[in-house]
Amino acid sequence: MDQRRRITAPGGLFRDADFDYEARIMLGAAACGVGDVGLVLATIDRITDGDPDSWFDAWTGLAADLSARGDEALGAGHVDTARWALVAASQYYGKALVFVDGMADQSVLLPTFRTHRACWDRFVDASAGSHVRVEVPYEDRPMPGYLLRPDASGAARPTLVVTNGSDGTLPGLLSYGAADALARGWNAFLFDGPGQQSMLFEHQVPFRHDWEAVLTPVLDTLLLRSDVDGDALVGYGISQGGYWITRAVAFEHRLRAAVADPGVVDVSASWTAALPEPLLALLDAGRKDEFNAAVGAHADPARMRTLAFRSRPYAADTLYDLLTEVRRYQVRDVVGQITTPLLVLDPDDEQFFPGQPRELYALLPQEKQILGFTEAQGANGHCQPTGRRLTHHALLDFLSDHLPDRGA
Template sequence: MAPTLSDPTALTWAWRAASAAYSRALSAVDGLPAERAEAVLLPTFRAGRRCWDAMIAGSGGRHLPIEIAYEDTTLPGYLLRPDASGRARPTLVITNGSDGALTSMWAAAGAGALERDWNALVYDGPGQQSMLFERGVPFRPDWEAVLTPVVDMLVARPDVDASRLTAYGISQAGYWLPRALVFEHRFVAAVADPGVVDVSASWLRHLPSPMIELLDSGQKDVFNGYMAEVDADPATARTFAFRARPYGITDPFDLFTAVRGYQLRDLADRIRTPLLITDPDGEQFWPGQSAQLAELLTAPHEVARFTAADGADVHCQPLAPGLTQARMFSWLDDQASFLGP
């Protein structure tokens, strides 16, 4: 029998599923030539966000929209709670990657937190979702400027146990979260899925060594000349546009130079927060960097291997969310339990 509108559980699922469907459509649009993409990109994003907001509004007060003070504006956030009692709970702050939707954060960790009687906080940071599509605010490497205001907001709330704050960073947030932890020390523990020491590695591996030499030597015009030839291929041009958009930089030389600044080599040893680092077989974007991050750390840490034999290989273990969350939440709970009841 089909669910009726009087079934709140079915409604929650339906709104979330609709939002996820629009997000998948958005990924098919983003990166198209501007004259084709712009007409449908923002309306598609907004349709998906309206569905998400309808889910939040229909939650009976369990889930709350929150505006997070950030510089001279705000970041949109959502506090997901198991119920509307307002009881203080452990809270997981989920930081998104470069192009995921809120529904992907729900699936990756938000639902798992709720099942364990935790809160979860999801938000759009600079260059992510509404901050990109509606406000045109690009990525930034210094994510402590983003995450510290999030923590400031949470610790002031009576429904958040400020002594049991934890954090999870997925995909490119495997860089952003550890970067923020260099400066932000109020988390009991954190998870980087996977560990990312140098974001630019996923960009530079597509360049031949002579092109990297042009970057190193500052030969901007020559570099851009070669990139113009590469962009003559429509598929390559689309991929480049998709990856470049959230950085807010159109000049290829300037973009590659900026991305090279997203690295932790000189900072990771200053992290104090215990860190779990996932390390799947077949990592496509940052292979070997989870181990590299572990080697740089002086804080307590553990590398969680995920294997093809377990069906848990490749970037962020997409076919094994249950296994990922089982290991992640068990480890986070162990860290938080040191504080006592």
């Protein structure tokens, strides 16, 4: 039997599976230019496995050092260094919060988020006009958006519109395809939608299942801009964004092509999979009071704290309300309306939506492709955290093949 330590397998960085996964995201981001591998590994060494407070302290400590380095570089006129340090600081402040639900003091969430976003804004401001803020009208409160451009020329370019996942950060999207899109001479548009980041933490705007109500005003706003080629808009949904982008293109047909990473058919499946049959029967029958009473009788306090945090973006007061709402997040009823060419990403060991990429691919009625990622490539697991460059080249090639031919 091979006794070598397989660091590509779960548990290679932490025994705690969630800590291990999040650490891999940091390594993948470093491969895409956000931070550095050595910084990530050194920070991992300072974290007590499975301890949320230790995780928070380690990443905020690194982020503070990088923020100071960025400001010092700005003062010295070293703008490239400043931008690298500030975007890394923003990412590490944001990722420091991923286990805040397990911390004894959760009051750190909002001030840390604001520090994270301040670093991001300083990064944008240091771009010499290449990156610009673009608010998107949305109901009673505009969505904050950022059009990242390769330069400040104002030339009309293909634009990658990125739909984030349930708890991802804006700097994290640089390492989820935006940086590689910029390298190809494209724009990338990043934004906080309802239930995401500032819309949730600052304004308590919850998720919504009908993402077409979000994507349509985004595209309306971009199409008014002279630096966006209106015939060359493409879309990408990461993590739970794989559901949202698929749902949206069933109604919104102005994208030339889109990518779901991974393919998601039903968000609720991962929420209900562990429910005992009697509880599932109560949920199916709509017996709210009995369901909540049964859950409360056997509730573990730590799990209930985590549930309260995870349910916050859904604006649900009880587990019954949460699961009832999440069950709306499925595409079976609308997938037949999709005409947009769609690439579905299907990694080995998908832990949140297992089997769903192939299920989505089978349901899609129009031009479609499915692309697998494997452990042999070091690209397994949800959103291929340590296979990001491999992922980006594949998805951007697919999208590029669907852009208008502008000739030689």
